[in-house]
Amino acid sequence: MAMKRREFLRLNINLALLSLCGGVGAGEIAIPWSGNDKKTLADVLYQLFPHPRLNKDVYKQVTEQISHKIAQSNELASMMKNAMDGLTGNSREKWSMLPPRDKTELLEEIQHTPFFQFVLNETLSGVYRHPDTWKLLGFEGSSLEFGGYINRGFNDIDWLPE
Amino acid sequence: MTKFSLNDPSVVVVIGSGAGGGTLSNALSNNGINVVCLEAGKRLALEDIVTNEAEMFGKITWLDERQGKGVAPPPFPVWNCKTAGGTTMHWTATCERLLEHELNARSHYGDIKDTTLVDWPVTLDELEPFYAIAEDRLGVTGTNGITRLPGNNNYLVFEAGAKKLGYKDVNTGNLAINSSPRNGRGSCQQLGFCASGCAVGAKWSTLYTDIPEAEQSGHFELRTESMAVRLNHDNKGRVTGVDYLDKNRVRHTQSARAICIAGNVVETTRLLLNSQCKQFPNGLANHSGQVGKNYMRHVMAGVVGVMPGKVHLHRGAHQAGIIKDERPHNDKRGFFGGLLLETVNFTPESMARFLKPGSWGQAYAELLEKYDHMAALLIVGEDPPMSANSITLHPTRKDHYGLPVPIVHYEHHDNSRKMLRYGLDKGRQIYEALGAKQVIEMLDVFPATHNMGTARMGNDPRASVCNHWGQTHDLDNLFISDGSLFPTSGSANPTLTIIALALRQANYLTSRIQSNAI
Numbered sequence: 001m002a003m004k005r006r007e008f009l010r011l012n013i014n015l016a017l018l019s020l021c022g023g024v025g026a027g028e029i030a031i032p033w034s035g036n037d038k039k040t041l042a043d044v045l046y047q048l049f050p051h052p053r054l055n056k057d058v059y060k061q062v063t064e065q066i067s068h069k070i071a072q073s074n075e076l077a078s079m080m081k082n083a084m085d086g087l088t089g090n091s092r093e094k095w096s097m098l099p100p101r102d103k104t105e106l107l108e109e110i111q112h113t114p115f116f117q118f119v120l121n122e123t124l125s126g127v128y129r130h131p132d133t134w135k136l137l138g139f140e141g142s143s144l145e146f147g148g149y150i151n152r153g154f155n156d157i158d159w160l161p162e
Numbered sequence: 163m164t165k166f167s168l169n170d171p172s173v174v175v176v177i178g179s180g181a182g183g184g185t186l187s188n189a190l191s192n193n194g195i196n197v198v199c200l201e202a203g204k205r206l207a208l209e210d211i212v213t214n215e216a217e218m219f220g221k222i223t224w225l226d227e228r229q230g231k232g233v234a235p236p237p238f239p240v241w242n243c244k245t246a247g248g249t250t251m252h253w254t255a256t257c258e259r260l261l262e263h264e265l266n267a268r269s270h271y272g273d274i275k276d277t278t279l280v281d282w283p284v285t286l287d288e289l290e291p292f293y294a295i296a297e298d299r300l301g302v303t304g305t306n307g308i309t310r311l312p313g314n315n316n317y318l319v320f321e322a323g324a325k326k327l328g329y330k331d332v333n334t335g336n337l338a339i340n341s342s343p344r345n346g347r348g349s350c351q352q353l354g355f356c357a358s359g360c361a362v363g364a365k366w367s368t369l370y371t372d373i374p375e376a377e378q379s380g381h382f383e384l385r386t387e388s389m390a391v392r393l394n395h396d397n398k399g400r401v402t403g404v405d406y407l408d409k410n411r412v413r414h415t416q417s418a419r420a421i422c423i424a425g426n427v428v429e430t431t432r433l434l435l436n437s438q439c440k441q442f443p444n445g446l447a448n449h450s451g452q453v454g455k456n457y458m459r460h461v462m463a464g465v466v467g468v469m470p471g472k473v474h475l476h477r478g479a480h481q482a483g484i485i486k487d488e489r490p491h492n493d494k495r496g497f498f499g500g501l502l503l504e505t506v507n508f509t510p511e512s513m514a515r516f517l518k519p520g521s522w523g524q525a526y527a528e529l530l531e532k533y534d535h536m537a538a539l540l541i542v543g544e545d546p547p548m549s550a551n552s553i554t555l556h557p558t559r560k561d562h563y564g565l566p567v568p569i570v571h572y573e574h575h576d577n578s579r580k581m582l583r584y585g586l587d588k589g590r591q592i593y594e595a596l597g598a599k600q601v602i603e604m605l606d607v608f609p610a611t612h613n614m615g616t617a618r619m620g621n622d623p624r625a626s627v628c629n630h631w632g633q634t635h636d637l638d639n640l641f642i643s644d645g646s647l648f649p650t651s652g653s654a655n656p657t658l659t660i661i662a663l664a665l666r667q668a669n670y671l672t673s674r675i676q677s678n679a680i
Binding site for chain 2: 047048049050051100104107111120124125127128129133134136137138139140141142143144147148149150152153154155156157158159160161
């Protein structure tokens with residue numbers, strides 16, 4: 001049963017990922033991004049670094065950044081195509097209906113592929129460079145314009161033992 | 163600005179403008195010797211340095227392809243800089259001298275299997291005057307009556323935990339970061355972006371010290387975006403010039419009276435190996451076969467504690483915190499050599515990248531949400547030279563300059579694994595003593611920043627590349643002026659020693675030139 005479920009999930013993730021690039025025809029690279037494709041990608045990004053209290057616009061913005069990179073590079077597009085190799089179809093709706101646990105399991109199946117690593121790396125940069133994420137994590141960023149942290153709490157810790 | 167012609171045979175060519183090359187260029191030119199410094203990167207102004215890690219990473223980092231093997235991170239094995247000032251832009255300014263036993267590693271540790279441990283051909287007595295000059299020039303805190311930096315939150319956690327463990331030698335360290343204005347540089351504002359270039363110039367870098375001082379001498383030309391690709395020599399055992407590519411990839415040849423290479427080990431090695439010829443089939447100055455071997459980068463790992471209260475480790479100088487109690491050699495710990503514990507900080511992006519590399523998902527996101535409760539430290543320990551740890555050239559793969567891609571191979575010696583275990587445990591105990599909720603070890607995740615050993619000094623030309631002046635055994639007027647010279651690594655961050663060796667080499671080279679011996 002377990003194998004069967006895994007195989008089912010694998011098929012679905014491949015279909016789901018395929019939907020990210022808007023359908024790839026044999027021997028050609030196609031990069032049109034539909035609204036639904038971006039929605040699916042945005043959800044994949046959320047599964048990678050899910051911060052429920054973070055403004056969802058952050059994930060949308062990172063999705064735009066990744067889409068833009070892929071659209072500008074044949075190499076990236078081809079990487080994406082390879083990740084989808086041999087598959088056809090579209091399962092956007094199935095993906096969106098899966099519970100998070102299943103989504104995680106599906107992503108684990110492909111986490112060593114170049115396509116996944118590319119998306120992971122871009123998402124990490126995009127999410128953790130975002131000022132909204134910084135605010136959530138308590139990182140205050142540049143203090144140069146305020147004269148540094150020297151007068152802004154660089155040594156204000158108050159819970160250490162005497 | 164002074165300019166020298168390509169066919170001027172009077173100039174000393176220095177390759178690289180960082181700690182070694184910048185220091186050497188300044189010393190030579192102020193001795194009246196004409197110097198052309200070839201720098202592969204661009205020259206930033208102080209206002210180009212911003213408190214934005216991602217932006218500065220793109221501006222100053224050496225991003226040309228390299229490959230890591232063994233435990234060296236495959237796509238990015240070494241984190242150094244391509245910019246005027248070199249890696250003095252990225253360094254965190256810790257200035258510890260090497261100790262007597264570290265300079266005599268073979269005598270103190272014995273004949274250890276699978277190592278190429280040796281004693282240095284330079285004594286501490288010989289180095290000390292140059293350490294003293296370097297500390298004064300750099301304005302190292304804790305020396306020359308200079309007050310140490312105040313401790314930031316990350317330090318105060320580190321210090322409190324260290325005291326619980328009974329450590330005594332704990333302070334904010336000897337740093338080349340001004341605690342008050344000195345030598346035309348301002349004081350530390352605790353910006354917290356030390357590794358991205360210091361936006362207020364409080365951290366010493368050759369970019370705004372040695373390079374402009376050299377220019378004022380009238381004997382110095384900094385030629386930026388000039389990538390050295392090959393050294394030329396005659397059949398009398400002398401180098402004659404350097405081929406380099408300018409920013410448009412046009413090849414030029416600069417004639418030279420002498421050449422000093424300070425390319426932060428990886429590029430120094432690549433340049434020598436890539437200058438192979440009939441007379442030097444294994445690479446220039448490599449009759450010993452030691453060029454590229456004995457690569458060291460220190461035993462290095464990180465520890466992050468998730469503390470019971472907020473730390474805000476991003477506020478303030480990265481490495482203003484050091485524990486030296488574990489530095490002496492002490493057989494009872496089950497390994498030879500010693501280690502330092504030093505504070506470090508990370509932005510959220512770096513934390514996400516290095517805490518558990520490759521991790522993702524709900525648990526990891528939840529851990530990262532504890533960012534403001536995290537404290538962090540590094541362990542930096544002596545790693546023994548090993549013949550198999552090496553920098554070589556890829557047989558076929560070329561980078562965008564058309565140069566063979568460097569391969570950086572590094573494995574841990576058994577001794578280093580024991581030291582890592584010991585150091586990681588100590589780091590864990592420091593945070594657990596204060597009630598850390600979780601402690602994460604960062605092992606084999608960092609690219610190397612301390613590069614050493616691939617053109618070692620020694621008295622025996624069959625077993626070393628350079629003599630005790632850093633002059634290659636094979637070619638009288640070819641010098642190595644960076645961490646490649648280190649026969650062993652010691653446990654101290656290497657920059658201060660690189661500078662001391664460069665100052666010492668400058669005196670020697672000046673006297674050889676003035677007496678027409680070179």
